[in-house]
Amino acid sequence: MYYPDHHDANRSYFAITKRETITTLIILGSIIILLLLALPAKAGERGELQKYFSDAAVAVKATDNPTEKRAILNETFQTMFAALEMAQKSELISKNDAVGINRFRAALQEKQDELAGHNGYVRVPDAQLNAFSEYVVQDTEQADQFITISVVTLLLIIILVVLLV
Amino acid sequence: MSLCYAALTALLASCSANLPVQREAQQAEDGVLPAPFMIVCVIHGDGDYLYHDTNGIEHKADEEALAGAQSIARHNPQAEVFIFHRRPREHFLFVFPRHDGEFYYYRNGRLIANELYWRDQEHSPFDPEVELYRRFREDNQRKMASIFLYCGHEIPEFGGVGYDASYPDRPFTIQDLADPLRAFTRDSARFDLMLLSTCFGGTPHTIGALGSFARYIIASPDNLHLSYFDFQPLERLDLSLGDGDVHAFAKRFARRSFDRLTREIQTAVSVSVYDVDRVQGFLRSVQGTYEQTLSTLKEQGEASMSTMEHCDCADLPAYVMPTLNEGIEVFYRPARFGRSKHKQAHSGWECWRQASTTAPKETDQR
Numbered sequence: 001m002y003y004p005d006h007h008d009a010n011r012s013y014f015a016i017t018k019r020e021t022i023t024t025l026i027i028l029g030s031i032i033i034l035l036l037l038a039l040p041a042k043a044g045e046r047g048e049l050q051k052y053f054s055d056a057a058v059a060v061k062a063t064d065n066p067t068e069k070r071a072i073l074n075e076t077f078q079t080m081f082a083a084l085e086m087a088q089k090s091e092l093i094s095k096n097d098a099v100g101i102n103r104f105r106a107a108l109q110e111k112q113d114e115l116a117g118h119n120g121y122v123r124v125p126d127a128q129l130n131a132f133s134e135y136v137v138q139d140t141e142q143a144d145q146f147i148t149i150s151v152v153t154l155l156l157i158i159i160l161v162v163l164l165v
Numbered sequence: 166m167s168l169c170y171a172a173l174t175a176l177l178a179s180c181s182a183n184l185p186v187q188r189e190a191q192q193a194e195d196g197v198l199p200a201p202f203m204i205v206c207v208i209h210g211d212g213d214y215l216y217h218d219t220n221g222i223e224h225k226a227d228e229e230a231l232a233g234a235q236s237i238a239r240h241n242p243q244a245e246v247f248i249f250h251r252r253p254r255e256h257f258l259f260v261f262p263r264h265d266g267e268f269y270y271y272r273n274g275r276l277i278a279n280e281l282y283w284r285d286q287e288h289s290p291f292d293p294e295v296e297l298y299r300r301f302r303e304d305n306q307r308k309m310a311s312i313f314l315y316c317g318h319e320i321p322e323f324g325g326v327g328y329d330a331s332y333p334d335r336p337f338t339i340q341d342l343a344d345p346l347r348a349f350t351r352d353s354a355r356f357d358l359m360l361l362s363t364c365f366g367g368t369p370h371t372i373g374a375l376g377s378f379a380r381y382i383i384a385s386p387d388n389l390h391l392s393y394f395d396f397q398p399l400e401r402l403d404l405s406l407g408d409g410d411v412h413a414f415a416k417r418f419a420r421r422s423f424d425r426l427t428r429e430i431q432t433a434v435s436v437s438v439y440d441v442d443r444v445q446g447f448l449r450s451v452q453g454t455y456e457q458t459l460s461t462l463k464e465q466g467e468a469s470m471s472t473m474e475h476c477d478c479a480d481l482p483a484y485v486m487p488t489l490n491e492g493i494e495v496f497y498r499p500a501r502f503g504r505s506k507h508k509q510a511h512s513g514w515e516c517w518r519q520a521s522t523t524a525p526k527e528t529d530q531r
Contacts, residue, residue: 132502
């Protein structure tokens with residue numbers, strides 16, 4: 001008959017402990033991965049676009065120089081135009097997405113025209129640039145052009161904006 | 166392993182079928198003063214309700230509205246207040262569903278009940294709320310004034326698919342809000358005041374549908390910023406509405422919201438007070454035309470969202486008639502920038518028109 005000696009007991013103890021540790025790590029790892037996967041979905045695609053314009057407005061208000069304020073706003077618009085153009089060329093874009101992007105782009109173009117005083121608009125006075133930057137944020141938050149833009153396309157636009165900034 | 170046990174415990178707790186998180190001394194019927202005022206508040210939070218203030222700080226509109234409603238409830242020593250927060254449907258670890266509705270019931274300034282509930286149990290979108298309302302409402306109490314408050318995005322007049330982010334296939338239209346109001350109004354047939362804190366609430370169809378359940382409606386015919394109306398005037402209704410003059414109260418409420426919004430918002434601000442009985446003449450006159458437009462929009466389906474846009478009814482000849490301004494008070498300030506910044510007045514009624522393919526220039530605007 002075989003009787004486990006002291007060394008066998010130790011081996012068995014360590015084997016069980018190791019198995020438990022691995023199981024725990026697998027469970028914890030799975031939970032962390034699941035939580036990480038959940039984050040982008042929870043953050044909200046439209047919210048990220050809003051944040052992009054909100055950050056620009058904060059930067060505009062942080063400087064006293066009107067030229068810098070205009071440069072920040074212009075760059076914000078240009079980056080977004082570039083991202084929208086690249087998104088439109090993607091095969092992921094549906095017809096409805098394209099319509100939504102076009103309307104969003106047209107609304108942004110109007111804002112850029114107004115900022116510069118082009119196409120019949122009176123140029124936004126220097127003293128109103130802070131208010132104008134707030135208007136851009138609030139109008140974007142209220143915009144219904146997003147209604148026809150799918151989540152996938154919004155996500156694509158955000159990724160492109162991040163890459164272009 | 167203790168972490169795993171903790172996770173398992175949390176998981177099981179989140180799966181509980183009908184978890185009462187708090188329920189204070191069951192209503193304490195005896196010895197409690199009557200509550201002559203009633204507020205029913207529905208806060209829609211199942212969607213994109215994020216906005217940024219002028220300092221770039223993020224706010225969740227529904228959470229802020231909930232805090233505002235709770236403040237109203239705590240500061241009303243003679244009212245019963247029902248608050249329904251319709252939250253996004255979430256899952257723990259993608260599998261285990263969590264409650265997507267939370268209910269608060271206050272009476273005379275005290276929180277009596279706070280329960281989580283499931284929204285996705287019945288056929289009608291408001292069945293769970295109506296059931297909770299019936300369970301807790303004060304019986305046999307004649308109300309001096311009753312108010313219904315809805316906070317959320319523009320309630321679609323047709324289609325309505327996608328309004329609830331958690332239930333994108335389930336339509337929600339203005340009719341889906343109007344139908345359960347019959348259950349909330351009970352004996353009095355109509356609320357004295359309805360506050361529609363949404364974008365584009367002031368349309369002939371919306372006011373017509375909800376007008377069957379309210380004497381006065383406050384709504385925004387244009388966009389309404391997600392910071393919503395100012396709820397503060399709803400505190401201490403025993404003082405501000407003690408004389409029973411709902412119309413005067415409605416005007417004060419609208420004025421205060423308008424003043425606050427114009428201080429903080431650069432886009433257009435519009436707050437209108439509709440005397441429901443007095444606007445019936447206009448509604449009857451335009452009903453055919455407006456319903457025909459809605460039928461066309463329905464036929465176009467999703468495509469209509471790209472071909473049609475909102476506009477002031479006064480911009481459309483078919484709606485310009487002597488009764489246009491009857492029974493309505495409008496507080497309006499145009500957007501400080503953009504193509505509508507020179508528009509100095511709004512009729513208080515919002516309609517639909519073909520979307521302009523090329524944006525009109527500033528010099529072309531009225």
